[in-house]
Amino acid sequence: MKKISDLVPENVRALSAYVPGKPVRQAERESGIRCIKMASNENPFGPSPLAVAAIREASSAVNFYPDTDANELRLLLGARHNVQPEQILVTDGSTALIDIIARTLLAPGLNAITSEKSFIIYRLVTLASSGRFIEVPTRDDGFDLEAILAAIDQNTRIVYIANPNNPTGTIFFADALDSFISRVPEHVMVLLDEAYSDYGEFYARKHRQEYSRSLDYVRAGRENVVVLRTFSKAHGLAGLRVGYGVGDAHMLRYFAQVRTAFSVSVPAEAGAIAALRDEAHIRLSLERNAEGVEFLMPKLREMGFRVVPTSANFIYLETTDDPTRLARGIQNEGCIVRSLAPWGVPNALRISVGTPEQNRALLKAMAKAMQGVNAG
Ligand SMILES: Cc1ncc(COP(=O)(O)O)c(C=O)c1O
Incomplete structure (x- = not known):
């Protein structure tokens, strides 16, 4: 045996x-x-001092399980992004959601595509989900969106796009993304990883550019786009583990079925709510x-x-x-x-x-x- x-x-x-x-x-x-x-x-x-105070206060309630849907945070994020709360899924960091999406959509014989020199987690979650991992060469140290489009075939289920990209720090702007999204076939989920969106917006403004209209795709009812954000970067809460996706409500329900219950803790939800308000x-x-x-x-x-x-x-x-x-x-x-x-x-x-x-x-x-x- x-x-x-x-x-x-x-x-x-x-x-x-x-x-x-x-x-x-x-x-x-x-x-x-x-x-x-x-x-x-x-x-x-x-971290924001307001978040630290909220975490401290919430810690006295940790004998209770958290709200598994983080509804209070979801409502706040929905209002902030002008989408329905059902179009938001909160997870214990955005890495967890990347993994959930891979596990939901990939299987042997299917593939996921990204750029060389991008976030290493994409490779890990793809291979762990038995998918084939395809990396296309970079262009000007960042994503070559045309090459990614050309690599898509009938077995592709996910394209991972990090904007700004980690580790190269490169960015592309809203018009380039519009042109890309309009040509991605409907059988492919575009995972728009905007973990560094606050920095991206800051730099885009400096260059008199528009950073991203990613949330407009979701608002317009596009099913195959999910936008990932996190509280780990500009909000200073990497150790707390809170991230979220904004996407189609129907798809998010599938992702919710795959996630671990109660993964966003009571202090994590409270800290994220306070951090969001501390502009x-x-x-x-x-x-x-x-x-x-x-x-x-x-x-x-x-x-x-x-x-x-x-x-x-x-x-x-x-x-x-x-x-x-x-x-x-x-x-x-x-x-x-x-x-x-x-x-x-x-x-x-x-x-x-x-x-x-x-x-x-x-x-x-x-x-x-x-x-x-x-x-x-
Ligand atoms: C591109 C990118 N996406 C997602 C994450 C993960 O962030 P989180 O802490 O929300 O899991 C990181 C963290 O370094 C990142 O660089």
């Missing part, structure tokens, strides 16, 4: 586990010094992030990296050194950054923008680490 470990299906055996940004305590143990984390695109300016905190986070980007970009270029202009809260840079070795050297100088080698990009690092003090510390750590790499 075979052992259970020999019976794990082939598609699961072939998966490699998601490698997250290293937790601060682990990095400090490894490197023996105090570390700051600039590796997971979190908000370095902290001043979001504005401040976006402005300070833009200052950090402007400070870091030229300095990183001076250091010899190829730096891609970002429309998010992180910076993608290519190096001629081994990125994993370089990231380790930077960690040994007190800053955790992300080597993109585990993402299949063998020559790049991704750095999350920090506070002014963190950004200065990062540059110092990088300069020292590069001396070490060149000497060694």
Whole structure:
């Protein structure tokens, strides 16, 4: 008789586990010094104080199960986005919803498409759902929407589009998205991952462009578009785990059948509601992030990296050194950054923008680490 470990299906055996940004305590143990984390695109300016107060208050009610549909938050989001509450599905982070959508729509023989150098979770959830994963080459470091359209066949069920893209920080604007969406066939679900939408809107405005009309597709009754948003980035609540999708009510009911019941906790819903109302905190986070980007970009270029202009809260840079070795050297100088080698990009690092003090510390750590790499 075979052992259970020999019976794990082939598609699961072939998966490699998601490698997250290293937790601060682990990095400090490894490197023996105090570390700051600039590796997971979190908000370095902290959560909204209003959210913290709401979480504290809600914690006295955690003897009760949460409202599994997060109705209060759903109502608020519906009003905010001018859609019906039934067109919103709240999950424990948007990663959970990406997984739910893959599990709902994929099966052996079916495929999902995205760009090279995009969010690694797309690959994991596709393969875990027994789908075939197709990546098309990037164009100008970001999504090549025409190439994605050309890759669609009758077995395609999902196209994952990250805008702004993680890890390259690239963006495309509303007209390009309209043109793309109008040509996607109806048997394909477009998962529009707008985790960095607040940053995207900020940068689009700066370039006098319109960021995205993604919610208009849902308002117009389009069944095969779902827009994903999260409280993990501009709202500063990555550790709380709240995200949501805006989409067709009928499709969202299927996704709701696949999700885990009670996955959004009582404090998580309360914190998200408060964070949504704290617009001043979001504005401040976006402005300070833009200052950090402007400070870091030229300095990183001076250091010899190829730096891609970002429309998010992180910076993608290519190096001629081994990125994993370089990231380790930077960690040994007190800053955790992300080597993109585990993402299949063998020559790049991704750095999350920090506070002014963190950004200065990062540059110092990088300069020292590069001396070490060149000497060694
Ligand atoms: C493109 C993209 N989508 C989704 C997420 C996941 O966010 P959440 O914390 O809501 O699961 C991230 C997080 O880094 C991301 O970069």
